[in-house]
Amino acid sequence: MTEADLAAMGSARQGGSVPAELRRRPLWVTVPLYAVALFIIGLDLWAVAFWSAVGALIGSGIAIAGSAVALVLTALVATDARRQWLLGVRPEAEEA
Numbered sequence: 001m002t003e004a005d006l007a008a009m010g011s012a013r014q015g016g017s018v019p020a021e022l023r024r025r026p027l028w029v030t031v032p033l034y035a036v037a038l039f040i041i042g043l044d045l046w047a048v049a050f051w052s053a054v055g056a057l058i059g060s061g062i063a064i065a066g067s068a069v070a071l072v073l074t075a076l077v078a079t080d081a082r083r084q085w086l087l088g089v090r091p092e093a094e095e096a
Helices: 003-013 027-054 056-088 091-095
Strands: none
Touching: 027 056
């Protein structure tokens, strides 16, 4: 976050408006979203293990594709979680 972003957040707490990209997503949306994403990642990893056990050309191909999907989804969830965490940091807490 830049100084301008933190300044915008500080002014928003004092009655200003916050741009959409600087607003946190409400927890009632975030928690189910992460729960569904983690369930899909777990299911995908189970499918990777299954198709790896099947083997042969088709099993290996599907396992590799499933691994790529799991990695991308994990990266997306981790990036979003980091963004939500950083947006929740209060500038006043850092100054004290």
